[in-house]
Amino acid sequence: MKTMKKLLIIPFLFMGLIFNSCQEEGIQIAQDNPQEAIVANSVVANLIQQTATRDGSYDNIIDGASCMNIQLPVTVFVNGLEITVDSEEDFDVIEAIFDQLDDDDDSLNIVFPITIVLSNYDEIVIENQDQLQTFIDTCGGENEADDDIECVDFVYPLTYSVFDTNDNIISTVTINNDEDMYNFIHDIDENDIIALNFPVTLIFSDGTETTANSVQELEDILNSAVDFCDEDDDNDYGDDDFDLEELNQLLVTCPWVVHAMERDNDSVSDTYRDYVLLFEANDSLKIKKRNGVIVKGLWETSESDNGVVLTLNVEGLNDFTLNWYVSELEDDKIKLQNENGNRIILRKNCDIDFDQTIARIENILKECFWRIAELEINDIHYEDQYIGTPLKFEDDGVVKLRINGEFVTGTWEIVEAGSGFALQMTFDGRPNLNLSWLITELENDKIELENQNSEMELEKVCPDADDAIVFINEALIDGTWGVAYFEEDSVDMTTNFNDYILDFLESRRVHVTGNGSDFGGSWMSFRNDDGQLKLALNFMDHDIFYELNNRWRIIEITNIRIELVDYSDNGLIEKKVVFEKN
Incomplete structure (x- = not known):
């Protein structure tokens, strides 16, 4: 609230003398030059108030609303864990708990009652989630444009000179913080002549300082700050934001593996998990299926009002073909989202040898023993027949199956099968293994194979x-x-x-x-x-x-x-x- 030192009412004859004093020089300038006056609802007055408006985005990880804050301390349950939030540092704890799992089924429940602080600094006690939701619904959505200017701040204290034309009273108002500033501008009366005592120092979000020496300079500076920075009005904590160049550079560093995926709110993770995406610098995209088949497509990035967009276009893989908003970018993880319940989580894996060849598959198989973890033929399981009896793939097409400590010898070969690869084995007396097995998934420590009504999974064992x-x-x-x-x-x-x-x-x-x-x-x-x-x-x-x-x-x-x-x-x-x- 503004606090005014009231001066004596002086005769009009001597008013000019007072106006010419150093203390009231701003008022005289404002009278002689109306453009230097700050009046109610003027452009500069609105810009000043927007700059002083309380930013509600820093605790969005709790309330998801950028037009208000929850007064600390507050107790919350994060994925079932009770956390007492005493300061902004505790927001890091919440985000760390959220980031432990990638399923995005995170939960945060607030213990009521709480006190919220609105953008105009009003405080309101909230008794339950429904009452809180009513206030949240009045705010804009995540990263939507709002009125507050967050990219520049006033350096306090600063002073105003105020002349009330009705009462002929001159006052000096000292402003010590944003709340003082907001309320002062809000309370300007149409009969007040307001002069801001220049120079005024402001500091931008990047740490640079600037000085305004007039109302026009101040208006220009505040206007320039409207789009100066990313206001980080998303619903996580800290600035995980990024620009187009950062995304482009990160995408091409290594292959990216599908960790989880949803389309139209339905999980398709079982279908696409472990698919590998290779982003090449020429905007070419290769997606390798679990069986080694590579599908080619295109990728490009762009900027929109909702952030950075990654556009994928892959013929034959329609679930990937979409304009994906990049909601989170870390050095080893990317989260992609789109409206209507579409989501992909990608994990970076620089150890993947993307372009599989027959020779590379052979080398993987020859590294160690491979135990038969699963063998299903016509819905009947046979893996128990091979407990403790691993396969050993050797040079010259020789494969051995250890039975009772002795090796039974057969043959093996990797062949091309359509756009993928197959493992062919022959063993005397082992008809369940004597098949041409299509490789449906190939990892360094696991291989999944199929043949019509048969499935087999091999797991590597390196004693x-x-x-x-x-x-x-x-x-x-x-x-x-x-x-x-x-x-x-x-x-x-x-x-x-x-x-x-x-x-x-x-x-x-x-x-x-x-x-x-x-x-x-x-x-x-x-x-x-x-x-x-x-x-x-x-x-x-x-x-x-x-x-x-x-x-x-x-x-x-x-x-x-x-x-x-x-x-x-x-x-x-x-x-x-x-x-x-x-």
Whole structure:
């Protein structure tokens, strides 16, 4: 509110003397030069008030409204976590929680009551979300034009001289902040002659300072600030904004992988996840499907009132062909959006070898062992027949399948299949594998294959590349073991395995003796996609040892003891086995 030092009413005869004093020089200038006066609802008065208007965008990550703020502290639940927001630094915490997951199903619930502060500095107590939503609905949408000028600020304090023509009173008003300025301009009466005491210093959002020495100079400066910067009125925190050049440079740095995708509010992530987009400098676009097939298209970027637009045009992939608004840009992630529920999340991956060839696929297959994680033929699953029996692709078209520690030899070849590639294998006595498998997805550690009504998934196992696996293998190979405990459905069945001796051989054959028996099986330790350590055992249908055929989860292992469990679909332990060294 304005505070005025009222001066004595002086006779009109002496008014000119007062006007000529240093203190009231601005009033005299305003009288002699009307263009230097600041009057109610004038262009410059409106610009001053817009500059002093309270910016409500800095807490948009909470309220999504740029025309008001929530008074701090406030308590919120972010994706179920309770956060007390005491300062703007806590907005970083909220954004970090949001950024942990890419599904964009984030939630933020405010604990009421709260106090909001409007753009005119009025404070209102809000009791519930419906009442808050009423005020939010009065604001413009995200990044829509609004009245406040955020790209320049006054340097305070500054002073006005005010002459009330009705009462012949001259006052000096000191302005210390934006709220003082907003209310002062709002309260100007049509009978007031207002003179701003120049010079006035202003500072732009980029840190540069400028000085106005007249009303006209001030008006010009404020007008220039209207579009000087991005006001960052989006609903995240901090300035994640960017320009066209930054986007163009980032797109061509590396391949980008589809992490999630929606069209018309329906998830199509299962269809397009792991598709790879390669943006080339000549506006050419290549999209590689999971089976290695490459589709060509075009890309271009442009600017709009709603931000930067990435236009994709890919023949045969209509779900990608759209004008996408770039809603978020980070060094390793891009979020694209369009109205009507369309969204893509891309992740940068500079390790991808985009242009696959037969030679490159062969090199991937020959790197390590490959376990048969899934094998489905005519809706029947056969992967349990291959527990602990990985494939080894070797030079000269030789492929080996390890059964009971011994390798069964077959042949393999990568061939072109239409616009993709296929893996052809032959094994005597293994008709389920003797197919020409179309490669539908190819990664460095996983391959998915199809053949009419058949599907197979291979996962790479590199025993020497994981210290935990190396320890497990060395512990098992060093000495012989016995079954110290076996439980199934909470029933102790340990006695069935008494007096049996298991010898885990380096060839991954496990030799079983005891009770007049002498037979073998296969074993393999590995780490699955979830990072869990596993021990695969396969004794085929040998006596009671078929009960141990499983991909066991390793719960505990030392040099002399290993504990394994098998969980049911509802997370309960179905089986448990403990091996102890003899």
